[in-house]
Amino acid sequence: MNIAVFVSGRGSNLQAILNSNELKKLVGVKVVFSDKLDCAAFKVAEDYSIPTFSIGNKDGCISYSELSNLLNQYQIDLIVLAGFLKLIPQEIVRNFSGKIINIHPALLPSFGGKGMYGINVHKAVFESSAKVSGASIHFVDETYDTGKIIAQKCVDISDVYSPEEIAERVLKVEHELLPFVILKYAEGKIKRVDNRIVIEP
Ligand code: GRF
Numbered sequence: 001m002n003i004a005v006f007v008s009g010r011g012s013n014l015q016a017i018l019n020s021n022e023l024k025k026l027v028g029v030k031v032v033f034s035d036k037l038d039c040a041a042f043k044v045a046e047d048y049s050i051p052t053f054s055i056g057n058k059d060g061c062i063s064y065s066e067l068s069n070l071l072n073q074y075q076i077d078l079i080v081l082a083g084f085l086k087l088i089p090q091e092i093v094r095n096f097s098g099k100i101i102n103i104h105p106a107l108l109p110s111f112g113g114k115g116m117y118g119i120n121v122h123k124a125v126f127e128s129s130a131k132v133s134g135a136s137i138h139f140v141d142e143t144y145d146t147g148k149i150i151a152q153k154c155v156d157i158s159d160v161y162s163p164e165e166i167a168e169r170v171l172k173v174e175h176e177l178l179p180f181v182i183l184k185y186a187e188g189k190i191k192r193v194d195n196r197i198v199i200e201p
Helices: 012-019 040-047 062-075 090-095 119-128 161-188
Strands: 002-007 028-034 052-055 078-081 100-106 132-139 149-156 188-192 196-199
Touching: 002 012, 002 040, 012 028, 012 161, 012 196, 028 040, 028 196, 040 052, 040 132, 062 090, 078 161, 100 161, 119 161, 132 161, 149 196, 161 188
Parallel strands: 002 028, 002 078, 028 052, 078 100
Antiparallel strands: 100 132, 132 149, 188 196
8 A cells, every 4th residue: 555644844653654564564655745845754754765745835846736646646545644734635635535644643623623733732732731632543624633533542641741741642652553543544444334433453
């Protein structure tokens, strides 16, 4: 299965995907895209000789229509959003219906939506005095963080003293959850049953 990973920051989730020995047998990261002209995640991709492209209207960027062509050219089966900060255009969401997943560093539907990214999420969770947080992986539709939830993993944050501590604990479970979900997707074990998403054993 060919995947494209969309990034904008450190690339630790991309690294977790590339580190997964289980994934290697079934999944190839064919291309990496970012809304940034450069980011640390591109360095991760380049270490594995994976082509990278920046999307936007600045010099050195590709357009969204060129993105569509590249997704077809690389015969992408699954798009993985791991930090990409822009909305995916409706045309691409429609063409890849059920084939785009996003990882969010909180327990959706709480603490999601426009502007809820990076440390902003963990500040909101910290301010709420919530005792648990975690990572969510969901299908992507036309709005931020609203697609059907595929998987979640909780972390206890009852003893934290800062949003940064929450971020650290959540990132750890992200690195476990994302490769797991991609593997189950590749195995064809992610199913829609009535109005819910289930992962077959
Ligand atoms: C992760 O926290 C992910 O949940 C969010 O963006 C961040 C990307 O981090 N969507 P990294 O670039 O994978 O380290």
